[in-house]
Amino acid sequence: MTLTGLLAVSPARRAAILRIADTLKTTPLVALTTHINADGDAAGSVSALARLLPQLGVQARVVNPTPWPSIFSYLLGPDITDRTAKGSSALKGVDAIIALDVSDMKRLGSLADSVRGMKVPRIVIDHHVPPTSRPARSSSTTPTPAPPASCCTTLPRSSISTSRRPLPRRCIRRS
Secondary structure (H helix, E strand, O other): OOOOOOOOOHHHHHHHHHHHHHHHHOOOOEEEOOOOOOOHHHHHHHHHHHHHHHHHHEEEEEEOOOOOHHHHHHHHHOOEEEOOOHHHHHHOOEEEEEOOOOOOHHHHHHHHHHHOEEEEEEEEOOOOOOOOOOOOOOOOOOOOOOOOHHHHOOOOOHHOOOOOOOOOOOOOOOO
16 A cells, blocks of 8 residues: 555545534634543643644633643643633533543543533544444534544644644653
8 A cells, every 4th residue: 555545534534524624614612622531642632633723713722521631731831721620611602512532421521411411513533433322413523433543644734733842851752
C-alpha cells in the first residue's frame, strides 16, 4: 500500500467530518470534555481541539468530570478556558458538546446526567471500539469509530497550528 493509501479518508468518515463541520458552523460556544481521570491521549486531544476551534470561529470551554491531571498541565495555557472546577454548571449556555476519547457515557462521571439531559448537539470523537451502550445521539454528528490514531489524518494541514511554546524538557525523550 502506498503512503497515499494509508492517509486516505473513507467516504463514511469524510461524511461524518462534514456533518461535524456543519454543526460547528452554527455553534459559537462548545464544551470539550473527556473521560474521568484523563490520560495523555485525552488531555492532548482536548488541548489540541481547544486551540483549533477558535481558528474556525468557535469558542471552546474545557469541562471535564475530574480535574486536569497535573502531569499534563503544560498542555494548558492562557489560551484555554478550563471550567472543570464549576462542574455541570459550566455546561450552561454551550451550543454543543464534544466528547473526546470516550465512547461510553458512564465514563463522563459526574457530567453524564447533565450531558444526557442537554438539548444541544453531542459530538463524540474517539478511537476506541464503542461498547454496546453508546452515548445517546441528539443529532447525526456522531461519527463511526475510527481505528487507533486515524483521526489525525482527517485534518487538512492548513488547519493545524502548533503552539509557539517549546515543550518542557521533561517531555522530551532522547533515544
